Amino acid sequence: MNIFTPDLExxxxxxxxxxxxxxxxxxxxxxxxxNMNPLFEKDIVYICIGTDxxxxxCLGPMVGTRLQSTxxxxxxxxxxxxxVHAANLLxxxxxxxxxxxxxxxxxxxxxLGNSSRIGFINVKKGGLKPGTALNKDLPEVGDFHIxxxxxxxxxxxxxxxQNTRLFLVYRMAEVIARSILVAHLNFENDKNKQLIYANQ
Numbered sequence: 742m743n744i745f746t747p748d749l750e751x752x753x754x755x756x757x758x759x760x761x762x763x764x765x766x767x768x769x770x771x772x773x774x775x776n777m778n779p780l781f782e783k784d785i786v787y788i789c790i791g792t793d794x795x796x797x798x799c800l801g802p803m804v805g806t807r808l809q810s811t812x813x814x815x816x817x818x819x820x821x822x823x824x825v826h827a828a829n830l831l832x833x834x835x836x837x838x839x840x841x842x843x844x845x846x847x848x849x850x851x852x853l854g855n856s857s858r859i860g861f862i863n864v865k866k867g868g869l870k871p872g873t874a875l876n877k878d879l880p881e882v883g884d885f886h887i888x889x890x891x892x893x894x895x896x897x898x899x900x901x902x903q904n905t906r907l908f909l910v911y912r913m914a915e916v917i918a919r920s921i922l923v924a925h926l927n928f929e930n931d932k933n934k935q936l937i938y939a940n941q
Contacts, residue, residue, distance in 0.1 A: 752865035757889070757913045762862065766887070766920035769864040773885045774845070774928045781932040783845040785925065786837055788882055789819030790850040790871045792826045797891045797905030800851035800914050801825070807918035815925055816841070819849075827872050830879055848883030849917065851910070853894025853901065860909065861890045862917060887921075889913040 753769045755762045789805030791798040805819040819825035825833050868881035892905045
């Protein structure tokens, strides 16, 4: 869980109920894939941060569970069954560093923000700092990240997380997961075309 701070130059943001949100998020994720992995040489690793013990903080694990259940079998860390959270984040970072050579990492996490921002999904270049909403000092994660504003920040954050509507989190996770999956599939198709072209 992090605190959402606007950065208009380096990020895209839209509300999950916007009819074009899925398409916009998909395109932004795909653009980051291409810009950060133009030679198709890096493994794409998803770090879905959060816990199923608080409804407001289960956005990441919900997305991770959806990603892991698909036929694409992307490299996913953080699911409802095995969440990545403050207590084990460093262990997973070390595990990923030992398993992959210079991967492209995508961090997914819930965030708190202004009341007018609830329901917005953000795609931003650079890492995110998990745990900032709860004043935890954790390492920055991700070459780019996707966050969803699930509730209001600024006071009694732990209570706010416990009282966030699960339906809101579920709907946002659904849009994020679908966007990632289609972007990932498009990227893999481009990668395969590149391999075929290179072998001709």
